[in-house]
Amino acid sequence: MPSVRWFSTILLAGSALGAQTAPRPMTFMDQQLMRQAGSPALSPDGSWMLYALSVPNWKEAKRYSDVFLVSTRDGLPSTRQLTFTKDKNETSPQWATDGSFFVFASNRDAAGSAATQQLYVMHPGGGEAQKITDVKDGVGTFAFSRDGRWLAFSAGKNDEQQVMVLSVAGIDTATARPLTRHATPVGWWRFSKDSKRLYFVAQDSVDKADKERLAKQFTVKIRNQDIPLRHLWSLDLASGNEARVTQGNEYSVEGVSLSEDGKWAGVRAFPNDRYARTTMEGGNHSDLHLLNLQTGDMERLTSNQNIGESALSFAPDGQTIAFSASDDFVYFRANKVYTRAIAAKGGAWKKLGGPFDGDVTIGWWSGDSKTIYYNEGIRATNQLMALDVAANTVTQLTNVKAALSAQRDEDSGRIIVQYADPKTPTVHFVVDKVEDVTDRSAWRQVTNANPQVANFQLGEEEEVCWQSVDKKNTCGIVVKPVGYTPGKRYPLIVAIHGGPQSADVLGFNGGYSAQAYAGDGYVVLKPNYRGSTNYGEAHKWGIVNDYFKKGYEDIMTGVDKLIADGLVDGDKMGVLGWSAGGHWTNWIITHSTRFKSASSGAGTVNWISMYAQSDMQDVRANYLGGKPPYEDFEAYWKQSPIRYIKNAKTPTMIHVVDGDPRVPRPQSDELHMGLRKVGVPTEYFVYPGSTHGIPDPRNQLLKSVAEKAWMDHWILGKGKFQWQDVLKTLEDSATTTRAATTSNP
Numbered sequence: 068m069p070s071v072r073w074f075s076t077i078l079l080a081g082s083a084l085g086a087q088t089a090p091r092p093m094t095f096m097d098q099q100l101m102r103q104a105g106s107p108a109l110s111p112d113g114s115w116m117l118y119a120l121s122v123p124n125w126k127e128a129k130r131y132s133d134v135f136l137v138s139t140r141d142g143l144p145s146t147r148q149l150t151f152t153k154d155k156n157e158t159s160p161q162w163a164t165d166g167s168f169f170v171f172a173s174n175r176d177a178a179g180s181a182a183t184q185q186l187y188v189m190h191p192g193g194g195e196a197q198k199i200t201d202v203k204d205g206v207g208t209f210a211f212s213r214d215g216r217w218l219a220f221s222a223g224k225n226d227e228q229q230v231m232v233l234s235v236a237g238i239d240t241a242t243a244r245p246l247t248r249h250a251t252p253v254g255w256w257r258f259s260k261d262s263k264r265l266y267f268v269a270q271d272s273v274d275k276a277d278k279e280r281l282a283k284q285f286t287v288k289i290r291n292q293d294i295p296l297r298h299l300w301s302l303d304l305a306s307g308n309e310a311r312v313t314q315g316n317e318y319s320v321e322g323v324s325l326s327e328d329g330k331w332a333g334v335r336a337f338p339n340d341r342y343a344r345t346t347m348e349g350g351n352h353s354d355l356h357l358l359n360l361q362t363g364d365m366e367r368l369t370s371n372q373n374i375g376e377s378a379l380s381f382a383p384d385g386q387t388i389a390f391s392a393s394d395d396f397v398y399f400r401a402n403k404v405y406t407r408a409i410a411a412k413g414g415a416w417k418k419l420g421g422p423f424d425g426d427v428t429i430g431w432w433s434g435d436s437k438t439i440y441y442n443e444g445i446r447a448t449n450q451l452m453a454l455d456v457a458a459n460t461v462t463q464l465t466n467v468k469a470a471l472s473a474q475r476d477e478d479s480g481r482i483i484v485q486y487a488d489p490k491t492p493t494v495h496f497v498v499d500k501v502e503d504v505t506d507r508s509a510w511r512q513v514t515n516a517n518p519q520v521a522n523f524q525l526g527e528e529e530e531v532c533w534q535s536v537d538k539k540n541t542c543g544i545v546v547k548p549v550g551y552t553p554g555k556r557y558p559l560i561v562a563i564h565g566g567p568q569s570a571d572v573l574g575f576n577g578g579y580s581a582q583a584y585a586g587d588g589y590v591v592l593k594p595n596y597r598g599s600t601n602y603g604e605a606h607k608w609g610i611v612n613d614y615f616k617k618g619y620e621d622i623m624t625g626v627d628k629l630i631a632d633g634l635v636d637g638d639k640m641g642v643l644g645w646s647a648g649g650h651w652t653n654w655i656i657t658h659s660t661r662f663k664s665a666s667s668g669a670g671t672v673n674w675i676s677m678y679a680q681s682d683m684q685d686v687r688a689n690y691l692g693g694k695p696p697y698e699d700f701e702a703y704w705k706q707s708p709i710r711y712i713k714n715a716k717t718p719t720m721i722h723v724v725d726g727d728p729r730v731p732r733p734q735s736d737e738l739h740m741g742l743r744k745v746g747v748p749t750e751y752f753v754y755p756g757s758t759h760g761i762p763d764p765r766n767q768l769l770k771s772v773a774e775k776a777w778m779d780h781w782i783l784g785k786g787k788f789q790w791q792d793v794l795k796t797l798e799d800s801a802t803t804t805r806a807a808t809t810s811n812p
Contacts, residue, residue, distance in 0.1 A: 092549050092586020093523045095771040098576060099123060099764050104135075104514040106159050107495055110166045113479030114139055115191065116497065116513050117149075117160035117169055124154065128765050132156045134171055136191055139481065139497040142511045149189060150196060156184070163235060164215030170199070172206060186220060188238055197239055202231065211235070214262035217304075219246060221253070226278065228252050230265065247302060249309065254297065255322075260329040265302040266312070268320055270295040293341040299323060299334065299358070312363060321353065326381040331409065332358040333379025333388070334365065351375045351398075351685055355390055357409070366412055371396045373685055380429045384436040386410070391428045394421065394604075399611060399689050401604040402426040404439060404454060420454055423461040424603040427454055431475040433501070440464075440501060442472045444601035447530040447544055447572050451504055464505050468530075470574035473504055484510060487574040489528035489546075492517040520575075524549045526585030528573060533628040535597075536620040539609075542602065543594035543625055544571050546581045547634075557590045558639035558782050561626060561662075565646030567598035567618070568607065579643060580771055587775075590635055596621040596651070614674075614690050614706045615654045622651065623659065637661070641778040645669055645722075646730060646759065650708075653738060656719055657711035664781035666774045668722040669730040669759065672712075672738045674703040680731040712741035718748035720777045722770055726757030750777065750788075769793050 103121040110116070116139050121132040134157045138145035150157040155175040162169045169191065172184045176198065183205035187196040200206055200220065207221030207228060218233045220243075230253055232246040247253050249269050256267035272295045296319040299312040313320055313334065322335030334356040337343055343352035355368040355376050369376055369392070376392040388409055394400035395418075404427050405416040419439075420427030430441035439454040445463060449470045453462045465471055469488035476483060482504055484496040496510040503509035526549050532542040548557050562579045564571050571593035576582045581591040595602060596618040597609040609617050629635040641664035644652045649670020656665045671677045675696045678687050688695055692702035704710055719742055723735040732753065742749040752773065756762040761770055776788035 090522050090524050093520075093525060093576065093580075093582040094586070095580055095583050095768055095775075096125075097519075097523065098580045098583070098771075099768055100125065101492060102516040103130075104493070104495060104516040107483050107514075108160050108162060108169070109139065109476040109479050109481055109483070109497070110162050111164060111478045112166060113476065113481040113497075113499075115166075116483075116495075117162070118495070118514060119158050119160065119171075120148075120516060123764065125764070127154070128763060129154075132158055134160050134189075137513045139511060139513060142513055143515055146513075149191075157187075158184075159209075161209070161211065164211050164213070168238075170209065170211075170218060171196075172209070174205075177205075186218075199233060199238060199241070200231075200243055202243065208256075210258065212258045212262040213260060216262065217258075219256070219258070219265070221256070223252075226252055228254075230256055230267065246304075247309075249300070251295075257323070257325060260325060260327055263304055265304060266323065266325065266332070267300050267302065268297050268323065269300055270297045271316075291342050296339060297321065299332070301360075312360070313358065313365065314363075322378055324378045324380065326385065327383060328385045330360055330385075331381065331388075332360055333381070333390075334358050335376075335378065355379050357388065369396075373398050377402075377429060380432070381409075382432050382436040383434055387436060389429060389439070391426075394418075398685075399608050401607070402428055404429060406456065419456065419459050420461050421459070425601075427452075427461060430473075434480075440473070440475070444570055444572065446542060446601055447570070447595065448601075449572055464501075468573050470572045473501075475501070489573055489575060490520075490525060492520055492575045523582075524586065525582055526591075527551065528581075530573065531625075531628070533625055535617070535624045537617070539597075539606075539617075539621075541594070541596065541621040541625065543592055543596075544573065544577075545629065545634075546585045546591040546593070548588045548590060549586045554633060556633060556636040557588060559590045559592060559626065559629065559635040559641070560584050560778060561592045561594065561622060561640070561642040563596070563622065563642065563644030563648035563651045564593065564599070565644070565648050566600070567596070567610065567647040567650075568600055569647075570595045570599045570601040572601070579645070583771070584775065584778075587779075590629065592625055592629060594622045594625045596625075598647070611690055612692055615651065618651060619654055619658065622655070623661075626661075639663065639782050641665065641782050643668070643774060643778075649730070652719075653708040656715050656717040657708045658714065660716045662717050664778045665717045665719040666722065666777060667719055667735070667738060668770075669724065669727055669735070670738070671707075671730055671734045672709040672741070673707045673734065675700060675707065676737070677730070677734055678703065680733055682728040709737055709741055712738075713745055715742060715745055715747050718777070718781045720774060721749065721751045722754070722761075722774070723752075724754045724756045724758055724761060727759050728757065729759040748781075 100123050104118050106119045108117045116137050118135055119132045120135050121130045123130050133150045136147045136149050152175045157171050157173045160169050160171040168188055170186055170188050173187055174184045177183045186200040186206050188199050189196040202222040204224050209220035211218050216235055219230050221228045222231045223229055230247045231243045233243050234241045251269045251273050254268045299320050301310050301312050317339055318336035321337050324333040335353050337353045351373045357366045357368055374393050374396050376390045380389045389404055389406040391402045391404050394403045404419040407414055407416050428441045429439055437456055441452050443452045451464045451473045453464050472485045474483050482498045487493045495514040496512050498509050526546045528546045530542055531545045532540055535541045584591050598618050600607055630637045640662050642652055642655055642662045643666035645668035649667045652665055652667045653670045653672050678696050696703040721735050721739050723732050739751040754761050754766045761767045772793050773788045779785040780787045
């Protein structure tokens with residue numbers, strides 16, 4: 068690569084870290100200031116990697132990103148920053164097919180705080196980025212054709228988008244032209260493998276009256292609004308002719324995958340039913356189809372009501388198709404892989420991975436089509452797995468006490484490994500082939516977004532296991548206090564993960580910023596209670612028909628173990644959680660008085676009202692007895708914490724987002740009123756937004772600081788939360804921000 072003027076951030080690492088004060092515990096503000104390396108893009112020959120580094124600007128409560136380049140052979144010392152725009156974003160870098168230049172999206176020329184982005188071209192050997200698009204309303208997704216001749220991109224308002232194209236030859240001076248002129252907005256699109264066609268999905272019609280009423284500010288939201296069906300189209304790039312590929316009005320096309328030989332498409336289709344298509348359960352009402360792109364014939368592959376399948380995957384041999392779905396197509400079972408020959412129309416599917424007690428999914432195929440690789444949670448870790456297609460065996464390839472995820476780069480064949488452990492925030496490595504993932508000496512590190520963490524004092528983390536009431540082995544993660552002294556008993560925070568189909572793993576600072584509590588002398592228990600993933604199918608579905616009982620017993624026996632081990636002071640304990648963690652918190656405070664303090668985030672208290680309020684129904688019904696509440700109110704009511712509210716004694720703080728669609732605010736309203744009426748101390752914080760989690764960093768920090776102050780007060784007898792606590796955190800953030808944003812990425 069030619070020698071050019073580079074800015075080497077590696078040189079700043081030593082001085083920035085050296086300028087910090089002595090090692091100290093991690094804080095909630097440190098969590099907010101964590102940087103994120105994302106959008107890794109390997110050059111076609113795999114020798115270089117581009118990525119976008121997202122850096123928080125706490126004063127503006129926003130994040131800004133720049134593009135970096137690193138040699139996959141030389142690793143971190145070769146890291147170079149390529150873009151330098153203050154308070155703007157450069158994102159999603161993509162290499163040209165021949166690797167001679169790359170394109171990225173940026174809002175660097177947008178006026179004021181506008182988010183409109185355009186495309187820019189840049190040569191890795193040097194020079195300034197050059198703007199190559201200037202379209203009204205900005206650019207959306209973009210991609211190069213496989214033959215390297217074209218760069219296509221979406222443009223226009225969200226409800227009017229079409230695809231435009233630039234010639235790669237002379238891209239610095241080329242003028243974009245419309246590629247599609249479809250009568251309705253274009254959604255998903257891809258070039259065909261031979262670069263002769265553009266496939267795209269578009270809706271059948273435009274509801275002009277609905278569009279007009281929105282334009283005139285009649286902005287009422289219609290639940291499960293009936294929207295036009297979508298179908299797959301093909302555009303011949305030579306002639307410009309469009310042709311509709313899928314037909315009929317019985318279904319709507321919502322997902323497409325293309326075979327490598329260009330002959331087939333896997334189509335995910337939803338029935339023509341407004342309620343099946345527009346709810347969060349929609350994935351469970353779709354089915355897979357195999358489309359012959361040459362003849363237009365479409366074979367329905369699945370007919371599984373309430374079962375969601377993965378996208379259809381095509382093996383490199385061009386002969387085999389596969390997808391993952393619940394075992395034997397039974398809802399609430401572990402995922403398995405199903406394969407069949409493409410030519411065996413109507414033939415039986417072969418189930419793979421049945422003996423493995425966990426999920427089997429599809430990440431990528433080996434070149435000879437004999438192995439499927441995928442990532443899976445194993446106890447308190449994430450590992451890379453291999454499914455032998457012929458032998459029908461599953462093998463765990465890695466064995467790290469960490470959160471590991473691997474993905475194969477389609478062009479270069481190299482593997483990008485994403486890795487985090489209790490001492491290491493997320494970093495990336497590159498290896499030459501999948502076999503090297505098992506050899507740590509072959510890993511070449513290419514990102515290190517948060518070197519400041521080396522200056523933090525962190526509590527030790529480990530997986531611990533115990534026997535629950537029914538003698539079932541249960542595990543979780545324990546975070547010990549910074550400066551832990553053996554034999555000393557510490558106050559405890561039980562931090563319960565959401566889901567419940569999730570698990571706490573040995574990553575970095577998971578579980579409600581556990582290290583901030585560890586830094587202030589708390590033990591933190593993150594239990595992987597019944598209902599969690601990673602510990603087998605029986606553990607995952609062990610709460611069906613009796614949602615709280617066994618999970619509650621798992622959590623409480625975990626607490627008992629830590630007390631028995633001499634680690635925890637049983638008179639100084641608090642419990643907190645968000646979503647399913649909030650559900651369990653609400654159950655705990657209505658069934659135990661052992662905790663001195665609680666914090667419930669987006670938790671349910673009344674499953675009967677929750678069923679209709681939430682954007683999910685099928686999963687609720689299957690956990691709570693298999694029927695909607697209207698057919699068995701008692702099944703829902705006996706599992707509702709509000710039924711037992713008179714038992715509550717624990718001072719409880721409540722948090723919820725005002726427009727939360729998953730666990731709507733009325734659930735927290737019910738809890739707050741119930742606690743008030745039975746005389747339990749309570750505080751209730753409602754955050755702006757319409758998401759299931761708190762969307763903005765200011766209020767994320769506020770929640771953490773206020774929540775810990777609540778714990779400190781009721782567990783340790785410290786003063787109550789004051790707004791000055793948050794304001795002081797803001798004042799103190801300037802020094803922390805400088806240290807965190809000038810270190811080597």
